[in-house]
Amino acid sequence: MKLERKDFLTMIGGAVVGTGVGTVISPGPWMGLQWLVEWTQDQYRPPKGEEKYLASICDRCPNKCTIQVRKIGNRAVKIETSNQGCAVGQLLLQVLYHPERVTTPLKRTGKKGKIDFAPVSWDEAIADISKKINDAINNNKQEQIVAINPAYPDATSMLTERIALFSGSPYVFQESGYWALSNACSEIAFKTDGAIDYDFENADCVVSFGARLFEGWGNPGRMHNVLSLWKKKGIKFIQIDSIATRTASLADQWVAIKPGSEPLFAMGVAHYLMKYGKRSGAANFGRFTELLINKYTPEKVSELTGVSLETIEYVAKALISAQRPIAVAGRGGKVNSSSVAEFSIIQTINNMIGSMGTSVKLASFTTPVQPVIPKKAKGLDEYIASDSVCDIAIINNANPVYSSVYGQRLSDKLKKASTVVLLTSLLNDTALYADYVFPTITSLEIPVAGDAAVTLTSDAKHAGDSLLGIAKSIAKISSQFPWKNYLETVQTVKHQTKNIANLDIPVDLIITKLEETEKMLSASGSYSIAMIPFEIPTVSDGSGLSLPYVLKGLPDTILKGDTSWVLMNPATASKEGISEGSKIDIESSRGELDTVRVHLTKRIAYDTIAIPIGFGHEEFTDYASEKGVNPKKIMSDAVDPASGYADWWLTRVKLS
Amino acid sequence: MAKMTRRWGMVIDLDKCTGCGACNIACSQENNLPIFKDDSDVPKRVTFLDLVEVTNDKDPKAQYPDVKVAYLPKMCQQCSGNDPNHPQPPCVSVCPVVATDVGEDGVVSQIWSRCIGCRYCQVACPYEARVFHWWKPRYEGTFKKSLNPDVSVASRGTMVKCTFCSHIWKRERDRAIANGVTDINAVTYTPACASACPTNAIIFGDLNDPSSPVYEAAVQKNPRAVRLVHSIDELRTKDPSEYEKRLKIKDYPNPKVYYLTSQQWLRDKISGFKNS
């Protein structure tokens, strides 16, 4: 057959048309569009891999919850807390994979007050630091060394303590918190060491004097179990507070008192206990009863605290009629602020109702023998406020520049210091003044039993290992650190529970504190408003704010954009001419806070503002920096002479 | 293939909820929720489980200190409508592209890659349970490492929602199949929020299973039980004839999440507007 030119063209034309039609009616164009959709969206696909579950622990609080880590290949993708612990365990991956995690040791390259670091090798950094400490020891300047530990002490705290003490410095502190306060109380009232430990599990009546038990107080994992148990058993739980907090609303009864009047209320309760024949064998109990009878009669307490006589009596009777009652001290959630005097009054109550030794004990650590050096400052705030020169500071997993009401003063001190070592996983406010930053690891990366749940890929080390590294290279003290690594160190620290043998009521302390409290309660001059703190469990002391999934859970009446909100009763607001969302400045005798907005709610006592803590970091990753205000900057700075920590719970402020 | 008997549901005991936030974070982690430096624009925020702060402080009669606060973990309520043979949640029938459907186990699914982002389902949902990716979901740097491969990362401009973590059920079923168990009803599972709840306030299970703590027939008799904005429940015992009449007038969402509380004010707030 002869193929004509015309036929050929027809065939080509037919093929073109056919292909065209075929393409248009085929799924091709749609697939192409679908591809275009995906391509323009640039969707990230998490890689797949072998699934494994590895055991680990969460070491963020004393509870040390066991957790399971779900792994896909070498990535950890989920923490299984199996109905225990708290939100912190769930947040471990956010810390582990935080894009701003410090991965290598850093050395300051610029002026202090800025994040200006360059990576440095471990050896070089440790050599420099140990040389400085050696020099200080040799030049008799040991007292210019200071060690600051986190609020909850662990084995690493013991290491910093040993470095300071064996070098000859008396300055070892922990950040303000329940443990610091509780230990201070034990030293004075029980003449021993240890944190007051309550037997919540077996209690049948609990009166909490401002301790927000289910908002990060104590060890949150245990407290959550306790709540389940209480709801099952139906025990009586009375909360004393000035805000309708979640704890107050979970309680059977909430006793609303004037902000900051908890110690006075405790005196009222003690008075009724005495009236109903409850006595204590404690030293000074006679003087204590005199105080109750002569000065803190129920009528006076009622007037000062704003609580009716019946309610005070009701609380006392509830304690009396219970088999295993507990009175709980320690105002606040994770962040605590109180005084030794307040702790002592409440422990006296425990003593009067016969709970001491049964429901109330002491929890402490046994540590290897350490030198005893007389303390020159009882607590961190007292140290900062003093004129002591600081040349070398070892700051272990803490952020005192942020957390102390004396943060500003501490930063001035650290600016002048030659060597400030900060052990942390994220650069925080204190890092602004650090000379060296040592990266720490999360508990997921610690080989607890066998392998670690997550293999370490960075140059970070456990804080304990870094501290051991420093200690071992200081000639004079290295022999005091015989442990190979941190895990060996942990073995030497044992938890123990102690009974409380005797109680010595520090009546003089109590008298002074109560007088001060009375003074604070009455509005002085233009500072007519009381300011008290509250806490968001996930933000906690502020450490949670750097984690984006925490930000995802915050209501916009706490943080909106970069502005914090404070809570205020509408009645107070109308008196002050403030409406919902108004911008105000808060001023105390110490200074003024940047603008905050006001959220009106009847959950707050009158003439009071409640301010969230944990916000207002100058530096704490891109997620937390410059968000909101840090109320510690203007909070009360009166240092409790017995504990050495400022009792900042109640601050008198004015609004403008 | 065995017939599906499972009907997943939840019972949340608010008397035990401290609002600690563990459920919210576990949910974000499990479902690859996006990460932003500023996530304070709450109305545009992407969360499947919203920990709502509920308080009676706005009531005209409320006065300090007679006010209370409670926390309410609010996820997709997995409505079933009131025709058991033809479950019809408010959101499913409105989707123009069949991106959302109700499974045989009663869970309302959402196929993110099918969604065109018209938000009609969000309009239909009375529980504000559906969220839209107003912005492109971001996962800064190393945060990408913690992403769960079982949940696909959604694109900007699509609707996403809680699915009772049904991918975990699939995971458990795959595991069972690997062990030779092929019965779809043999496997149970726990969503991320329920397994994270430290006070066991969130209980998950099969509403049809008499041995389960969430057995619906038993829960409905519990005087503490209340469903979110579903005040018709009250009529079931108070006025059965009116109840039947109302059911006929209109489909009710009939959610599969029950809240338990002994506090009357909270029951009033949850059940709707009638008493609050």
Added chain:
Amino acid sequence: MSKVINFLKDEWNSYSRNIQISLYVLFALVALFVIFGIQILFWGLGYTDMNNRFAMGLWIIGDLGFVALGGGAFFTGFLLYIFRVDKLQSLINSTVLIGFMCYLFTFILLVFDIGQPLRAWFGYAYPNWGPHTMPQSMLTEVVWCLTFYFIVLCIELFPIILSNKYLDRYPAIHYFAHYLHKLMWIFAAIGTFLSFFHQGSLGGGMWGVLYAKPYWFRHHYFYLAIVAAIAGGPCLMMLVPKIASWVAKKELVPKDAYMTLAKVAGVTFIAYFLFRIYDIYSLWTHFAPLFDRSFIDMMGGYYGWWVITLELLASLTAIVILNVKKFRENDQYFMAGLISGVFAIVMLKVDVLLHGFSIPNFSWEGFFTYNPTFQEWSIFLGSIACMILIYMWFTRYIPLFPEKHAEAH
């Protein structure tokens, strides 16, 4: 090239100063439309004030308004081609163009409004047809019906474009346009059929079926939207040529045509008003209590009473003016009546959407607010500016008003 520039220069100079200023404003709006359109399409809806609680906003209100008012095209066509009300012949070209533009921009706004514009075709590829022949989702119905009706509008518009005097010179085009025009009653019938459906579904059904939402759920809402479109649509169809006449400073459409349509609109407005009163009554006494809500409480908030009051007042004004001969025949009153009619229907949409979305779902929430962002306003006003420009262009180059052209010939 220079020829084109010179032509454009001459064109520009032939406009009066006022028109030139208006054109500046319109072009500026179109520029904003383009700029922010790109931003929204490429970077998402985060730039709008819509959010998870206020899921739809200005653009959807615009869509509903456009469709309801553009629905005047189907109704006018219906009267002309099916009922043979020939007096409307002089309005029909303009009407078809307005209808076409309203629907076109409904589509355009919808593309901006959906989160995944590239997946818009899913509506055709994976429609949610239910177990029966009717679509399960009202939005599926809307998408398909709008598409078909839009095609009909394109066909109806086609002969009008072809009647341009340059194109009309070619005999083939002339006869094609002529016969297409003759067949127009078929399309008018199809269009009416389609339009009935989507007027009901987009304007009413979409909201009426939301059985979990107290302010929206009601069975009759579908029909109310149809009546609203029949009442309000013709008002826009008269208002636009009226404004065009005012701008052109000469009467473009004979008064007869206006009065005929006005009488019809007036009567339907009465029906609409009564229906709307019944609607509010049923909401008050039946549907709100079904949800254990009180109508009074639901009408609080930011957009409650004033919107509904304005809406009803505007309806009443339209009824009075369009039905009373004395007012209707007075030019100024007539204009006010038309504006009221259009405004009433727009306020109906504002009420259902703006207020509907602002109503809280939970007892612990307050009413929500919505302030469209600059981006939203730009795209919305830019759309309207485009429509005005197209209409202006058509009046100049296409015989939109055959009577006027006949006179000119």
